[in-house]
Amino acid sequence: MADAACRYRSGLRHWHPLLPSRRLGRRPRRQLLCGQALVLFRTASGQAAALAEVCPHRRMSLAAGTVRGEQLLCAYHGWRFAADGSISCPLMPAVALQQQAFQVREADGLIWVRRPGKSEQPHEAPPLPSWPRGDLLPAGLTLHTVAAPLEVTLDNFTETEHTTTIHQVFGFRDPAAVTLRLELEPASTRVWNSGPQKAFPRLFDAFIDIRPHDHFANDWTTRFDPPLTVFEQTWQTQGRGGWRRRRFRLRVVVFFLPLSDTTTQLTTLLYTPRVLPGPLHGWLAAPIARAIMAYELRLDVKALAQLADLNPDLCARTLGPFDRVLLENRRRLQMIYLGTE
Incomplete structure (x- = not known):
């Protein structure tokens, strides 16, 4: 579970190279970053995604779920989570729910994750960190x-x-x-x-x-x-x-x-x-x-x-x-x- 008191929580606004791309297959993974519990998963089309780990319905870990197509299915009651955090519930189709979603990019063989600002637009995300590399x-x-x-x-x-x-x-x-x-x-x-x-x-x-x-x-x-x-x-x-x-x-x-x-x-x-x-x-x-x-x-x-x-x-x-x-x-x-x- 997330540690709400983690003193590094504000660091989530920066890009972090959390996991090698090769380690994220079809099975969801639980990851911790700056005290925030995440679930990382890869959709059927190959898109890497990161959501807050805890299902808002009955607190099940979404890392126990399975990927079906472009969605992650909660293992407890089958709620479906898209990469952008939108939720669909089989018994409440008209209810609009949203899970916290994190920005994800893949580069240099790594999966990079950050939390977008509340009013930030997708195109406003900062670039990934850079470092010298061309001569080696x-x-x-x-x-x-x-x-x-x-x-x-x-x-x-x-x-x-x-x-x-x-x-x-x-x-x-x-x-x-x-x-x-x-x-x-x-x-x-x-x-x-x-x-x-x-x-x-x-x-x-x-x-x-x-x-x-x-x-x-x-x-x-x-x-x-x-x-x-x-x-x-x-x-x-x-x-x-x-x-x-x-x-x-x-x-x-x-x-x-x-x-x-x-x-x-x-x-x-x-x-x-x-x-x-x-x-x-x-x-x-x-x-x-x-x-x-x-x-x-x-x-x-x-x-x-x-x-x-x-x-x-x-x-x-x-x-x-x-x-x-x-x-x-x-x-x-x-x-x-x-x-x-």
Whole structure:
């Protein structure tokens, strides 16, 4: 059921990449977003739709229903729900009822959902979020559920210090040797870090052509409409002519979706250069890169699950140099994502 007190409810006015398109078949799915319980379903013609989950008749979950043609049938009494929320009742054909409907789009292999404004016309919906992509190839997407609030989850992914202790592949050997630069814009924050790459298994070394003494640079920008961070990760090696950037690099696009007050979903898209010729990139290189990234993300998820206190409040006096961006992110999150409509 929906959590009416969810503090993220106003965030529903933004587009959220809630589910990979391939996961929505003919069976309805229950999903939670910003405390709102939804039912997602696909009509016989292939249209994806999202409605409030609870049937207004006798409170049955519409996720227990079945799709018949272009309508969703409630499993309890057979009420029929169209993608636009209109309802038809077998025993009350003259009664005009309406279920809350949400806007749905499909792009980049994802189902995007948002709640339209009360007076908003369909053509007034904002565009889907965008990010750089043309110079790299898609290597897949992953979903992870984090047992922590949105703010706490975003904190973890927008500071660097934990990579030394938590991560096994992508991170810094020594935080004290890392160069930090912070750039602030009214609607975004940007962090750039560079330092010695930590050692990792030689299997990864051979595949991605990164050596133990390379420098790792992580340049990321966070926006808040919805919360989204784009990581640009590169490596450099030092030779006789100075520093040279290695060919392999990553672009990691992470959306932070508050499912409830205490649970956050990470929808992550990965992009890499072509490291193997022809179709071998899609058959071998991309799956390996995706597996490595998913492994690293699971380490973050595991660490956040071990927090002893999920209170999202920050104490400024305990924050170190890598944590300065967290307070700036909180301000923008409150102003842009959670601001009034």
